[in-house]
Amino acid sequence: MSKWIPLWLHKLGSPPTFYRFAGAVRPWAMGLALLAGAIGLYGGLVLAPADYQQGDAYRIIFIHVPSAWMSMFVYAVMGVSGFMALVWRMKLAEVVAMESAPIGAAFTFITLVTGSLWGKPMWGTWWTWDARLTSELVLLFLYLGVIGLYHAFEDRRQGARAASFLAIIGVINVPIVHYSVVWWNTLHQGSTVNVFGHSKMAWDMLWPLLVMTLATKAYYAASLCRRARTDLLALEGGKDWVRQIAEAEATP
Amino acid sequence: MSRASLPRACAAMLRRDLLLAWRRRGDLAMPVLYAVIVVVLFPFALGPDLALLQRIAGGVVLVTVLLAMLLALDAMFASDIEDGSLEQLVLAPQPLALMLGMKILAHWLATALPLVVIAPLLAGMLHLPTTAIPALLLALLLATPLLSLLGAVLVALTAGTRRSGMLLALMLLPLCVPVVIFAAGAVAAAQEGLPWFAPVAWLGAALILCVVLAPLACAAALRIALDA
Amino acid sequence: MSAMQHLLAVGGDAAAFFRMGGYAAYVWPAYAVFFAVLVADTLAPRLRRRRILRELRGRLTRQAARERRATSVSRSP
Numbered sequence: 001m002s003k004w005i006p007l008w009l010h011k012l013g014s015p016p017t018f019y020r021f022a023g024a025v026r027p028w029a030m031g032l033a034l035l036a037g038a039i040g041l042y043g044g045l046v047l048a049p050a051d052y053q054q055g056d057a058y059r060i061i062f063i064h065v066p067s068a069w070m071s072m073f074v075y076a077v078m079g080v081s082g083f084m085a086l087v088w089r090m091k092l093a094e095v096v097a098m099e100s101a102p103i104g105a106a107f108t109f110i111t112l113v114t115g116s117l118w119g120k121p122m123w124g125t126w127w128t129w130d131a132r133l134t135s136e137l138v139l140l141f142l143y144l145g146v147i148g149l150y151h152a153f154e155d156r157r158q159g160a161r162a163a164s165f166l167a168i169i170g171v172i173n174v175p176i177v178h179y180s181v182v183w184w185n186t187l188h189q190g191s192t193v194n195v196f197g198h199s200k201m202a203w204d205m206l207w208p209l210l211v212m213t214l215a216t217k218a219y220y221a222a223s224l225c226r227r228a229r230t231d232l233l234a235l236e237g238g239k240d241w242v243r244q245i246a247e248a249e250a251t252p
Numbered sequence: 253m254s255r256a257s258l259p260r261a262c263a264a265m266l267r268r269d270l271l272l273a274w275r276r277r278g279d280l281a282m283p284v285l286y287a288v289i290v291v292v293l294f295p296f297a298l299g300p301d302l303a304l305l306q307r308i309a310g311g312v313v314l315v316t317v318l319l320a321m322l323l324a325l326d327a328m329f330a331s332d333i334e335d336g337s338l339e340q341l342v343l344a345p346q347p348l349a350l351m352l353g354m355k356i357l358a359h360w361l362a363t364a365l366p367l368v369v370i371a372p373l374l375a376g377m378l379h380l381p382t383t384a385i386p387a388l389l390l391a392l393l394l395a396t397p398l399l400s401l402l403g404a405v406l407v408a409l410t411a412g413t414r415r416s417g418m419l420l421a422l423m424l425l426p427l428c429v430p431v432v433i434f435a436a437g438a439v440a441a442a443q444e445g446l447p448w449f450a451p452v453a454w455l456g457a458a459l460i461l462c463v464v465l466a467p468l469a470c471a472a473a474l475r476i477a478l479d480a
Numbered sequence: 481m482s483a484m485q486h487l488l489a490v491g492g493d494a495a496a497f498f499r500m501g502g503y504a505a506y507v508w509p510a511y512a513v514f515f516a517v518l519v520a521d522t523l524a525p526r527l528r529r530r531r532i533l534r535e536l537r538g539r540l541t542r543q544a545a546r547e548r549r550a551t552s553v554s555r556s557p
Contacts, residue, residue: 046497056501063514086476106521114510121506138426145423152413161476162409166423169405169469173426180430184437223521230529237536246536 013092015232016241022225029222036215043208051205060118062208066216067110071139074104074220078146079171082164091235092228094160097167098150099227103220105143111136131181138177142170156235261346262354269358272331279327283320284366290316291374302379309378310388310439314432316374317367317392318399322424324363325403326417328355329474333411339478352474353467356404364396380443387442387452391435394455401459401466402427408473431455 011017044062051058078100084093115133116126127133146163153159201209236242273280294312298304332338332355341351371392372385380388406423410416434451441448500507 050501055503057503057506059500059503059507060510063511067514102524103521106517110514110517113513117506117510117513121503134429138429141422141426145419145426148419148422149409149413152410152416152419155412155479158412158476158479162412162473165473165476166406166409170426176430177426180433184433219518223525226522226529227525230525230532233529233536234532237532237539242536243540246533246540249533 013090015091015236015239018092019229019232019241022229026222026225026229029218029225033215033218033222036211036218040208040211040215043211044205048204048208049202054122057118057121058205060114061205062212064111064114064118065209066213067107067114068136069213070216070220071104071108071111071136073217074100074107075139075142075167075170075174078104078167082167085164086161086168089161091157094157094164095228095231095235096224097164098146098160099224099231101143101146101150101163101167103223103227105140105147107216107220108136108140108143112140129181129185131178131185134181135174135178139170139174142167142173146170258346258350262350265351265354266358269355270361273358273362280362280366283324283363284370286323287316287320287367287370287374290319291377294378305378306380306443309375309380310384310443311436312378313371313374313380313388314392314395314436314439317364317371317396318428318432320367321364321396321399321403322421324359325400325407325424326420328359328404328407329411338411338474342474342478347471348474349467349471352404352408352470353463356400356467356470359404360397360400364400368392368396380439383445384439384442387448388439390452391438391455394452394459395431395435398431398455398459398462399424399428401462401470402431405466405469405473408470409477411474411477412479413477431458434458 012021040062045059048059050056078097081093081100082097084090085097112133115136119128120126146167149166150156150159150163153162233242233245291312294308295305298308329338332341342348344351368389371388375385375388403420403424406420406427407416409423410420413419434454438448438451438455441451498504498508
């Protein structure tokens, strides 16, 4: 590994250290997620006024938009840590990339479902072949492909590297899909719905949205910590530090 | 290993793969047969309405060719992995990307070219106007190598796994969306009498990019999947 | 209690809050999906962790038993 990576990062890269670190971070992240989630939902569902055009249906935005942001943010994290896993063969980067995939797929799924639940009363249809919707669907397929490829290998580390490679291909692919669908929509004019003609949001509506975004970010951190800890236990099954944990947690 | 032997190695690789494909020419007919069956089923499902069939003809032919290629994609490196010749290739002094490029070319010649050849027949069965046939052929000639190249990267990634058929389809779908959009866009534009050069040019640009990058990515993927 | 009072003061009454201006059939399922998926995402690794540790303990017990047997065999003759 290169010299410019600071020492603490090297130390954090060792599985037992990261296991303890993630164990210390997780309760705080989860607590922050629950607190911010409670505040954001109270602000969004109770305090924020109804939209003058969409009535109360717009309140889906407080989970839909943060989930959509997370679906892309998690993919970016997966791509970057996948790149690190391929270049430096860091075990921890592999774990982070592979354990991010199910969380990202969950957020993408939430985005698609809440989006169509929002679309039905607003545009009168569950689904439209808009560039954003199509990109989100393609993103879900990419996540599922990464998860599927990871589990198709018998050797987990080899599977993680192959799936990381696929994730990097996907990083290039998503913008291409997005712009080709934009082009496709201009070709097939007629059924496009101008969905995202949002004007400036009122502050009463904006702050719960931002707080919910913080909540989903904190939730991702908490979930990633838990998943990475679990995965490290599975990967390092033969090592002493895992053995000690197994014995310490033995149910009497 | 001298420089001059590199073209000879490429030619030998191409000849070997084409010969192997020719020895099993029964398998070569399968994607073609599959494409014909799928296209024949469409009128039965939708009714023999001429206007409707004309409207969907271009898209149906493109998707059928794509699915038929997917059917044959799985076998691209399968026999070479089984008998270990792919691992020999990884260890060989010739650049792996170039050798894989030759293998992809051979696979395209053996499986995709027959599909392109019968595409006008398939289009005719669905009453695609003859004015759109040149656009369809050109789009297919650019889109099928693109799919072969993209597919080869994914096949290389799944080289170390046992079950890969469905997984391959899942992984290829996001990659082939732009290809299908531009190829079908060219055919649709030609059918409506609009200029169809732009989408074909995009396909051509993508193909040039993939010809350069996909063999390199394929080689990298194969090294990961075989853990070489 | 005060939160409920606040809710009553702001949203009229609780029934109106749950009616969501007539969009209850869309808003509440969306929130239900959000929470169901995230709860499932939280529970899955917990179960997996329990399974991994159980399997590891089983393996350690078997290994210990084998070692005991090996030492007793080598001592017996």
